[in-house]
Amino acid sequence: MMKSKLPLIALLAMSLPMVANAHRAWVLPAATVLSGENAWVTFDAAVSNDIFYTDHAPMRLEGMKAIGPDGKEVTLQNPHTGKYRSSFDLELTKEGTYKVFSASGGLRARWETDDGKRGFWPGRGETPAPSEFKKAVPKNAKNLQVSQSSRRMETFVTAGQPNNTVFALQNEGLEMQPITHPNDLFSGEKAEFRFLMDGKPAIGVEATFIPDGSRYRNSPNEIKVLSDSKGVVTIEWPSAGRYWLEAEYQDDKATAPATSRQGSYSATLEVLPQ
Numbered sequence: 001m002m003k004s005k006l007p008l009i010a011l012l013a014m015s016l017p018m019v020a021n022a023h024r025a026w027v028l029p030a031a032t033v034l035s036g037e038n039a040w041v042t043f044d045a046a047v048s049n050d051i052f053y054t055d056h057a058p059m060r061l062e063g064m065k066a067i068g069p070d071g072k073e074v075t076l077q078n079p080h081t082g083k084y085r086s087s088f089d090l091e092l093t094k095e096g097t098y099k100v101f102s103a104s105g106g107l108r109a110r111w112e113t114d115d116g117k118r119g120f121w122p123g124r125g126e127t128p129a130p131s132e133f134k135k136a137v138p139k140n141a142k143n144l145q146v147s148q149s150s151r152r153m154e155t156f157v158t159a160g161q162p163n164n165t166v167f168a169l170q171n172e173g174l175e176m177q178p179i180t181h182p183n184d185l186f187s188g189e190k191a192e193f194r195f196l197m198d199g200k201p202a203i204g205v206e207a208t209f210i211p212d213g214s215r216y217r218n219s220p221n222e223i224k225v226l227s228d229s230k231g232v233v234t235i236e237w238p239s240a241g242r243y244w245l246e247a248e249y250q251d252d253k254a255t256a257p258a259t260s261r262q263g264s265y266s267a268t269l270e271v272l273p274q
Contacts, residue, residue, distance in 0.1 A: 023047050024051060033272070034092060044087050052212050061076065066090055067098065067101070067166045094159070097158045099154055101152065103170075145260075150172065152263075174247065176267065187237045190234055207233045207247040210244045212244075
């Protein structure tokens, strides 16, 4: 499955609920490539059983942010959360590529108490502040397991000529660094994406691409690819449309007190026809 460090965003823990594997979180732009001045894009955000079909829960928007082509934060406008989805608008006032994302990370621990009960930290819905670890976890905890985990969810839209400012690495957790620009994808062509864990190539990342419309198919038609020795995955797009990308990584190279680190990444991509 995955190989990978960073703290799992507590805000993404709020904006991206911990749900069963069948539920997938996503943020979907109405369009990814736009022209003209002062363009607007509407986004939907939800957690669902079927990709891009709102049937489970809305995504909370507290941890959702947008970065513009100049690297500065852009305000999300007209936010609204309904029964099954949230929505917001983004005004593209500058030419270039914008990133809409949510990211979170933190330490998590579980152990057995002296009376045989299960202990865990942080509690459900709590923010995992590393400074509280020593106070929260007993020194004599039995079968203590500490993991350092991260989550990142992204999508990209471009107004006019694309640029690469929003792809600057944070060097925390599992990140995707495009080799092929994510707003320059075409059916029948290959695309390459590099994955890094805490700023270093993540070897053996399992990346899964699922095309839109799985609700209307007997099979999700998912495409699975492993990253190579440079952390790069390569995919040839079988058809135009929207795709949901999920990548996972795990290894034992965590910083103490953690003994393992985990990273997950997801993105919504749009592939255009030739």
